[in-house]
Amino acid sequence: MDALDLARWQFGVTTVYHFLFVPLTIGLGVFVAGLQTAWHRTGKEHYLRLTKFFGKLFLINFAMGVVTGIVQEFQFGMNWSEYSIFVGDVFGAPLALEALLAFFLESTFIGLWIFGWDRLPKRVHLATIWAAVIGSNLSAYFILAANAWMKHPVGYEVVDGKARMTDLWAVLTNSTALAQVPHVIAGAFVVAGGFVLAVCGYHLLRERRAGTGGTGGASIWRTPMRAALLMTALAGALVAGSGDTSARLLYEQQPMKLAAAEGLRHDTAGAPFSPVPGLEVPQLLSLLSTHDPNSVVQGTEDLQARYEERFGPGDYRPNLPVVFWSFRVMIVFGLSTVGLSVLGLWLTRRRRGAPRTPREVPAWFARACVLALPLPTIAIISGWLLSEIGRQPWTVQGELLTAASVSPGVSLAEVAVSLAVFTALYGALALAEAVLLVRHVKAGPEPVAPVAPRTPPSRDDESADARLQPTLMY
Secondary structure, three states, rough: OHHHHHHHHHHHHHHHHHHHOOHHHHHHHHHHHHHHHHHHHHHOOHHHHHHHHHHHHHHHHHHHHEEEHHHHHHHHHHHOHHHHHHHHHHHHHHHHHHHHHHHHHHHHHHHHHHHHOOOOHHHHHHHHHHHHHHHHHHHHHHHHHHHHHOOOHHHHEEEOEEEEEOOOOHHHHHHHHHHHHHHHHHHHHHHHHEEEHHHHHHHHHHHHOOOOOOOOOOOHHHHHHHHHHHHHHHHHHHHHHHHHHHHHHHHHOOHHHHHHHOOOOOOOOOEEEEEEOEEEHHHHHHHHOOOOOOOEEOHHHHHHHHHHHOOOOOOOOOOHHHHHEEEEEHHHHHHHHHHHHHHHHHHHOOOOOOOOOOOOOOHHHHHHHHOOOOOHHHHHHHHHHHHHHOOOOOOEEEOOOHOOOOOOOOOHHHHHHHHHHHHHHHHHHHHHHHHHHHHHHOOOOOOOOOOOOOOOOOOOHHHHHHHHHHHHHO
């Protein structure tokens, strides 16, 4: 093992850990904004209680995401200076837009939302959470656009060994980015939906054990559960649609990743798809890749020979077992979460002629929602591993190898020390995050104090205020 291996491990550990919080922040922010909008439109107290309850969970997760994300930029200078030199002129624009426009928009309006409950007009306060949500999604867009450039570099030229941007619009509208952004954002909604379902399922079970179910206390949880079920099902459909687009782009832009994900070794016409080893669906991979069941899909071994002719000697295949199984874990766990949401929508459907209230949630389904909590997170992380490890051995596809991206002056011992420090620090942060979330989830929504209506002052009160005014001035 050398410094390159440890540097890759360090970036992988810190990036995956940071990615635990990003999808939940994006999806949960939209969910909280939706709850507050419902309260603004209906004035119902339970929407306000749920807004503040899930809002605290959102803020805990947002703060942890910010802390863990800062480390990513430090690593570019510490361990990946050659990579930073090569991509700096291209990455400068989207990352600057992310920081100066999206992140400042997000953080500013989150601050206004936190401290503006009793200080801002109701409609203005609602606008702050939506502005923060827009900021978080813009932030994701700019970062994903930069990441997409690494997989499909466009709008640049190489001058003196460095990539120079020639077309910012081409970078921001990269076909890979336009497919990747909706795929990741929709996946974030699935993660947030699964989180909300687990929280609601936990409280429904607890209230059932305490004998406070029925139309009483449990009703506050059936409403957000129904909303989360709908959000997860719709987002799952968008994940599938954008995934189809991504597969066709892989066929054109990253054929090695596509072949590795399927475990296809040689060029095959009418290539089959294997959900699990030993089970093949004829022609399905060709159909998914090109919408033509008879098209030829390139295999890893044949691509390896072509890449050696084009780029010189070397192994241009990624870690095949990791890519192969990451793809299947992503599909199985993602589909399981979406399937659970579709089942929940059917179980909680309204009967014809019945009151417009959600049906009782079965105990077994509430328990399944709690147990399924990690599934969407594992699915989206597996998808990220597929995306990034499948690009190896390139950091920039076809332009810069990972082995040529590492900082030349960093020793094995230095990377080992920083890896140990980051791992220990992130472990402590993970414990703190878990404790805070569990404590707040168990506490449940706080009651909302009723606001007494304001009455016009009497003449006596006005006289008293007038007499006190000179005193109060001093």
